[in-house]
Amino acid sequence: MNARRGFESHMRHCDDASGIQIGARDRPMKVSIIIRTYNRGYIIGEAIQSALRQTLDDFEIIVVDDGSSDDTADVVERFRSEKIRYIRHDGNLGVSAAGNTGIKAAQGEFIAHLDSDDMWSPDLLARLVAVLQQYDEVAAAFSDVEVHRGTQISSIVGSMRAFPKLLASRGDGSDVFLFSSREMYLCLLEEVPIKPTALLVRRRVLDEIGGYDEAWRSGEDWELYLRIAKRYGFGYVNRKLAVMRVLADSTLAKYQEQDKTSLLRLAVSEKKGLVQDGEALQVVNRAIYHHSKDLGWIYLHTDRRLKSIKTYLRGFFETGQVPLIVRAGVALMPLQLVSGLKSMFLSGGRLQG
Template identity: 40%
Template structure:
C-alpha cells in the first residue's frame, strides 16, 4: 500500500523530559490541521522518556533515539532529514501549541507568494506566575525581508515557525557547534534567501524551565561571539547594528566578571560607530571601577533599564 507524504512534519527534540513530553505531543495531536507526522528525537534520555513516547498509540508518531546525548541542534537536524512533509514545524518538549496553530499557518502559506519560506507567530512566555507576550515591540519589522532586523537580535521563536523544507537546501541546518542561540543563527541564514510572514497573535505557550540551555549566560555569550564572527560580513553592512551587538557582548562579559574582554568589545563598539551613546556612558562608568559598575548594573535591572 502506497503511503502518502504528510503536509507537515513536526520535529520534537527531547532529553529527560518524561514529566513534560506528553503535554507537548498531545498539543500536536490535538491540532485542527491533521495532515501531519510527528518525529520525536530522543537525545539519549536516561529517564523514562522513551516509555512515555511509546505509550502514544498513534500512527502519526515516529520515534528516533540516540544512544548518547548530542544536543538539541543535532536532534532537530536528524528530524529534518527524516521528515517527509513539504513543511516542517518545531515543537519543544516543554511547550504547548494552541489547537489552531498549524491551521492558521497553512492558511497564510496558501495565500503567500513563493518567496515566503517561513510563517511564524507570537507566543506567550510563561515564567513562574508571569505571562509575557513575544516578540516585543523593540523589533519594528517582523515580516517580509527581515534579514537586517534579525541582525539586531532574535525575535522568531523556534516552536512558532512553520517552514518550507526546501529552505534547508540552501543552508547548513542548525549549527551543532553552537552552545546556544542556534535558532537565531539559522534564521539569519534563511532570511538571506526567503521572506518571513508573521501572525500577530499568540499560538502557543512556551514554558521557562530551570535547565534551559539559553539560561546559561556563558553559553549565550560564546554563541553570540561565534555568530558575529560567522556572519561578520552581514553585520558590517550596518555599523550601528554591529556596534550594538559589540555593546551587548561587552556588557554581558563585564557582568560575568570578564572586564578585560568586555572592555575590548565596548571599545570595538565605539570604534565602529562613534555616536553610540550607551557604549560611551558604559566606558565612562568603567573608569570608576568594577564595584561602581556592578552597582549601576543592579540598579538598571531593578528599574528595567539597560546600561
Template identity: 35%
Template sequence: MRKVSVILPTHNRADLLQSAVHSVLNQTFRDFELIIIDDHSTDHTTNVIKRFNDKRINYLQNTGKNGPSIARNFGMKNATGKYIAFLDDDDEWFPDKLEKQIRILDLAKPDVCGIYSRPLIIERKTGNVILNETKVKKLRGSLLSQLMIKNPIQTSTLIIRKVCIDKIGMFDENMRYMEDRDLFIRLAMNWDFEYIDEPLTKKFHHGYEHLSENLSGQTIGREVILRRYSDLLKTKKRSWSLMHICLGAQYCQMGKMKQGRKNLLKGIVIYPFNKISFFHLFASFWGKNNYQRIRHAYKSSAIE
C-alpha cells in the same frame, strides 16, 4: 507522506514532554507527522511515548553525538512533509496553530520561506503570563536587518518550507547556542518571512537556574555570528555596532568587564549614535554587581 513534519527533540524532560505531545496531537489541522527525537534521555521518556497510540508519531532515538542542533537535524533528515515545524519539549501549541499558519503559507508567494507567530510566555511554576508581546514589534517580509540586531523568532512558533532547508542547509551542529539565529539569517539572506500577530505557542519560562551557563553560551554564539557574517554586518553599521554592544553587555553580566568594555568601545567606534552603548560603558566601571543593578534600572531591548 504528510503535509507537515513536526520536529520535537527531547532530553530528560519526560514529565513536560507529555503536554507538548498532546498539544500537537490535538491540532485542528490533522495532516502531519510528529517526529520525536530522544537525545540520549536517561529518564522515563520512552515509557511516556509508548502511552500514545497514534500512527502519526515517529519516535527516533539519537545514538550519536547529542545536542539540540544534532537532534533537530536528525529529525529533519527523517522528515517527509512539505513543511517543517519545530516544537521544544517544554513548550506547547494552541490547537489551531498549524491550521492558521498553513492556511497563510499555502497562499504565500515562493519568495516566502516560512511563517512565525507571537509566543505567550508563561512562568512555569506559577502559570502567570510574563509576556504576551503585544507591544513587541514583529516583522514580515525581509528580516535580515532585524536578525542582525535581535532575533524576533521563537523556534517553536515557526514553520518553514522544507525546500528552503534543502537549499541552504540545516542547523550548524557545531553551534550549541544561537544556532537558530544562524539558520534564520541564512534563510533571510534568500527569502522573506510571514507573521501572524497572535499567540499560537505557549513558551514556558523556568527561571534563572542556568543564567550564567546561558550567558556564556550566548557570547560564544554571538562571537561566531560576528565572524561568520562580518562582511554583511560591515554594510549595516548600526547592526554591527549593536552586535558588539550586546556582546559587551553579556560579558559585563558575566563579570568579564575588560572584554565587555572592549566590545562596547568597538560598538561606539563603529556607530557612535547608539546612546545605550555609553550607558553600558559607564556602568561597566562599577563592577559586576553594581553593573547588574544599574542595568536593571535602565533596561534596553537591545540587550535581550
C-alpha cells in the same frame, strides 16, 4: 563549518541513530513536527498532547531523543499513536544535530519544531500552513509566543525593540504580515523575534540551504534564520499561538549566558560580510552593542570582572560605542559601589545607555 557540508555529513552519520518507530505512514503528509528533547520525560507528554490536538490533522510527529537517561522513551511510547515516530541518538550530539536528524526523517512538505517543554494553540499549524499556501514567495511563517516565567506572563514580540516598530510601520491592523528578504534580514541582524517552537518552514528551503550548522551549539536557530532571510521573505501571524515555559530546570542564567555569547559571536561573524552594506552595518553594530552590554553585565554580576571588562572593550572596538567604555570603567569599581550605581541607574533590568 560550511552549513551544507555539515548538514550532509550529519545526514550520513545519523544513518546509525537508533530508532523506535512507534507509528508510521507510507505517504507524504503536509507537516512534519520535530520535537527535539533531552531528559524531559516529565514534561514532553504535554508538548506531544498539544501537537495531537491540532485542528489541522495531516501531520506526523518525530521525537528526536538526544541521548536521554530518563524515561522519555517510555513516555512517548505510551501515546501509541500512528502519527508518532521516535528516534534516539546513542549520545548527546546537541540540539543542532537533533534538528538535522528530524529533518532527514521528515516526510512533510512543511517542517515545524516544537520544543519539548512548550505547547501549541490548537490552531497553530492551520494558521501557519494557510500563510505558506497563500503566499508562495515566503519561505517560512511564524507567530508570537506567550512566555510563562513562574507567575509572570509576557510575549516574545513584546520584549523586542525593532520588530514591533516594523509591525507598527504597516499600521493596517492585519493578522498576517509579509516581510521581504531584506526587511527580515535587517530585523534579524538586530534581534530574534522568532522562536523555533512557533515557526513553520518549507522543507525544500531547508534542503536548499543545508539545515542546521552543527558548529553552533547555541544560537543555532538565529544562524539558520539569517541564512533563510538572505534569500527569502517571511510571513508573520500576529497572534500568540504557542506557550514557552521557562522552567526551573532550564538553569536560566546559564542558558542566558550561552545564548548571549553565541549571539555576540554570530553578530561579529556576520558583520565581516557586510563591509559594502552601510545600512546592515549600522544594524549589526547595534546588535553587537546590546549583546556586549548584556553579556558584560552577566559576567560582572557573577563575579567575573575581567571577562566583563574584556567583553565591554571588545564591543567598543567593534562598534565605537562610548557607553561600553563607561561600563568597562564601572566594572573596575568595588562591587559594593557597582551595586549602589545599579540602584541609582537601573531601568528595566539594565543600565541606561
